[in-house]
Amino acid sequence: MTELSYREPEPKIIAGVKGDWEIVIGMEVHAQVQAKSKLFSGASTEFGAEPNSNVSLVDAAMPGMLPVINAFCVEQAVRTGLGLKAQINLRSVFDRKNYFYPDLPQGYQISQYKHPVVGEGEVLVDLAPGVARKVRIERIHLEQDAGKSVHDMDPEMSFVDLNRTGCALMEIVSMPDIRGPEEAAEYVRKLRQIMRYLGTCDGNMQEGSLRADVNVSVRPVGSTEFGTRCEIKNMNSMRFIQQAIDYEARRQIANLEDGGTVVQETRLYDPNKGETRSMRSKEEAHDYRYFPDPDLLPLEIEQALVDRVADSLPELPDDKKARLVGAYGITEYDASVLVAERANADFFEEVARGRDGKQAANWVINELFGRLNKEGLRISESPVSAAQLGSIIDLIGSGDISGKIAKDLFEIVYTEGGDPAGIVEARGMRQVTDTGAIEAAVDEVIAANADKAEQARAKPSMAGWFVGQVMKATGGKANPQAVQALVKAKLGVE
Amino acid sequence: MSIDAATARKVAHLARISVAEDELEQLTRELDGILGWVEQLQQVDVEGVEPMTSVTPMSLPRREDAVTDGGIRDKVLANAPDAREGFFAVPKVVE
Numbered sequence: 001m002t003e004l005s006y007r008e009p010e011p012k013i014i015a016g017v018k019g020d021w022e023i024v025i026g027m028e029v030h031a032q033v034q035a036k037s038k039l040f041s042g043a044s045t046e047f048g049a050e051p052n053s054n055v056s057l058v059d060a061a062m063p064g065m066l067p068v069i070n071a072f073c074v075e076q077a078v079r080t081g082l083g084l085k086a087q088i089n090l091r092s093v094f095d096r097k098n099y100f101y102p103d104l105p106q107g108y109q110i111s112q113y114k115h116p117v118v119g120e121g122e123v124l125v126d127l128a129p130g131v132a133r134k135v136r137i138e139r140i141h142l143e144q145d146a147g148k149s150v151h152d153m154d155p156e157m158s159f160v161d162l163n164r165t166g167c168a169l170m171e172i173v174s175m176p177d178i179r180g181p182e183e184a185a186e187y188v189r190k191l192r193q194i195m196r197y198l199g200t201c202d203g204n205m206q207e208g209s210l211r212a213d214v215n216v217s218v219r220p221v222g223s224t225e226f227g228t229r230c231e232i233k234n235m236n237s238m239r240f241i242q243q244a245i246d247y248e249a250r251r252q253i254a255n256l257e258d259g260g261t262v263v264q265e266t267r268l269y270d271p272n273k274g275e276t277r278s279m280r281s282k283e284e285a286h287d288y289r290y291f292p293d294p295d296l297l298p299l300e301i302e303q304a305l306v307d308r309v310a311d312s313l314p315e316l317p318d319d320k321k322a323r324l325v326g327a328y329g330i331t332e333y334d335a336s337v338l339v340a341e342r343a344n345a346d347f348f349e350e351v352a353r354g355r356d357g358k359q360a361a362n363w364v365i366n367e368l369f370g371r372l373n374k375e376g377l378r379i380s381e382s383p384v385s386a387a388q389l390g391s392i393i394d395l396i397g398s399g400d401i402s403g404k405i406a407k408d409l410f411e412i413v414y415t416e417g418g419d420p421a422g423i424v425e426a427r428g429m430r431q432v433t434d435t436g437a438i439e440a441a442v443d444e445v446i447a448a449n450a451d452k453a454e455q456a457r458a459k460p461s462m463a464g465w466f467v468g469q470v471m472k473a474t475g476g477k478a479n480p481q482a483v484q485a486l487v488k489a490k491l492g493v494e
Numbered sequence: 495m496s497i498d499a500a501t502a503r504k505v506a507h508l509a510r511i512s513v514a515e516d517e518l519e520q521l522t523r524e525l526d527g528i529l530g531w532v533e534q535l536q537q538v539d540v541e542g543v544e545p546m547t548s549v550t551p552m553s554l555p556r557r558e559d560a561v562t563d564g565g566i567r568d569k570v571l572a573n574a575p576d577a578r579e580g581f582f583a584v585p586k587v588v589e
Contacts, residue, residue: 035559042562051580052570056563060570072559100510102584150581151588158588159581162570287508297554298547 004322004332006124006132012180013221016253020221023249024229025184026176028213029191030169031201032145033076039144039168040067040110047207051161059166061105066295073168074299076200077117077142079309080170083198083316084137084191086121088306092141094296097288102160103147111171112141113290117299123194124318125178125187129332135187136175145169164208170201176215176226181242181249188212188238193317197342205236212241216248218256227252228262232269232276244269248276320345328357337365343379344369350386355393363389367410384414391420400424402431402480432478435486438470441478442486445469453491460493497526 014021038045041058058065081088093115096108118140125133147165149158172191178184192203192210203210217229230252232244247269252262267276315323317339324335324345338348338361352360368389372382392409395401401409401424409429413420424430432438445466446453456462466487471478502522506513513521567580576583 037559037561037563042557042560043564044561050567052567052582053580054564055567055570057566057569058563068555068557070559071556074556098508102582102587149584149587151586153581154578154583154586156586157576157578157583158586159578159583161581287504289508292547297552300553 004130004318004325006130009127009131009133009179009183012182014218014249014253016257018257021218021249021253022221022223023180023245024176024217024219024226025178025180025245026215026229027172027174027178027184027187028215029172029174029188030145030211030213031080031172031191031195031203032209033073033142033168033170034200034202035070035073035076035168037070038166039070039073039142041166043166045167047204047209049163051159052163054163055165059105059162061107067110067293069296069299070168073142074117074301075305075309076168077140077170078301078306079198079313080172080195080200081118081121081140082306082310082313083194083200084118084121084123084140084172086137086140087119088301089115089117089119090301090303090306091115092117092299092301094142094293094299095290096293097143097290099288101146102158103149103162103165105147105162105165109144109146110293110296111143111290115298116141117301123174123187123190125183125190126336127183127186129336133177133179133183133187135177138173138175140170140172143169143171176217181245184214184245185238185242188241190317193340197314197316205238208236211236214241214245214248216245216252217262218249218252227256228264230262230264230276231266233266233279235269237271240269240271243271243274244276247274251276314342324348328352328361330357330361334361334365337369341379347379347382347386351390351393353390355390355397359393359396360390363393363410367407371414383417384410388413388420395420395424399479400430402476402478404476404480405429405431408476428477430477432474435482438474438478438482439486441470441473442466442483442490445473446487446490456491457493460488460491463487463491463493466491497522497529 011022014023032045033039035045037043038056038059041056043056043059044054046054058067078088092112094110095113097111097113098108100107116139120139121137123135123137125135127133145164145167147160147162149160151158153159174187178187188210192201195201196203201209212235214232214235215229216232217227219225219227230248232248235241235244248267255262266279268279269276320339321332321335324330324338325332338345348360348364351364368382368384372379392406392413395409396403396406409420409423412418412423449466449469452462452465456466463484467480467484470483470487471480499518499522502518502525503513505525506521571577571580571582574582
């Protein structure tokens, strides 16, 4: 297998008044597990249902209800762990994390504290072709999601919907290996991409399927010690993650340079004001008094399950990218664009099979993706199939149409559909390669513009004007290379 | 290990249990007694002994991923002191 090599990016440096500072970031990403039912109950996980309709008596924490674990959620956590090249712990333990909030009816969240299901792994965060940061994963644990509170329906009351209560979450905890706001956003993007390949999390940030807590600290450039960190909670947009880190780092630097200290605390990012503020109420709640959940035995996974999941893993983005570069001779940049979504890469491979890879990548990325993006369509909604696009490329290769006509043909296939070869035939789009016919057209243009021909003989760069005229006269169907050669020959210029 | 009144007060608050000031001293003593007993247990040498997590030799039962529950909003909301438009209504909590 082809392995691409990378160098580490330069860390982002923030110039303070007294010196340069480096940002150190660790993240906790909460990813909702893609499953039909909840982690410990048989209620549906479907998003957008009527309030409190996807709630069982277990989720509502009625007395005497007992949790029973969803085997598929366990498998999904294992799959995610393997996708992040992580160690799978065959024995893990569920604990109760105790706190009180209206959207947590149990009064505790079932989580994993000392013994998570997944141990250390790593993610390669791509920043530019040939530049990537390896971010180490500390652990992934399974836990319950909380419900949702709505605060704007009544002036005095908050409204609580428990539909999300008890849905399975994977909390993916990174080591403090990230060194800038862009890297942090790219890290989340990469996790999202890998989980979408694996089918373990849909990554829908608007619906809250992926949320991130960010631990930010700063230190003088050259220092190897970590500064005191602040945790910014619950962000569900790549843009906000970057803005929040940038603001928070500058706030901490200003504090330290003024002779102050950074207080370890939980903060909230306010996107309207573009600033973070302290969540004082959370401070006391940090005393979670974890203890093993007496309702749940330790989770023991068979090695056979891990092996079976490992065998069924799809090709992941890094491997796919390396393979596309090796097999099709495309650039690393093009390969990154293509592997962003599995369906995009599959489409490309269908077009590229048996054809020129670079040309296929060009058409898929520049023409097709460009057009789809303009209309906000996904590849699955593309009006042009891989077979149709392949056929257009074949028509260029066989010399039936020029690259320019191919773009017109693409437009017709995109808007009207149909067989590209048939369209070329029916609409007379075949390019003229018959030298005699082109020669006649060249003669005609030169004869009609004797003055310009005179000038062109003195100034050969004007030959291009004649090529344009001939192309126009032939309705764009003349073979451009043939036209160019004939024009130059007839004018006697190089 | 010994526990003081301030710790007892904090623990009660974290558990949202209301303890009157005049009950605090007795509660502190009781908690201290429990912790002392646990401390005594910890002196037992358990080197090489597997922690026992169950008295029956069974492993954590698992269920299939299927929707088998839910759709019982009226039952879920039946005991709520206040419910409106399908939601639990609680005193405003906003950060």
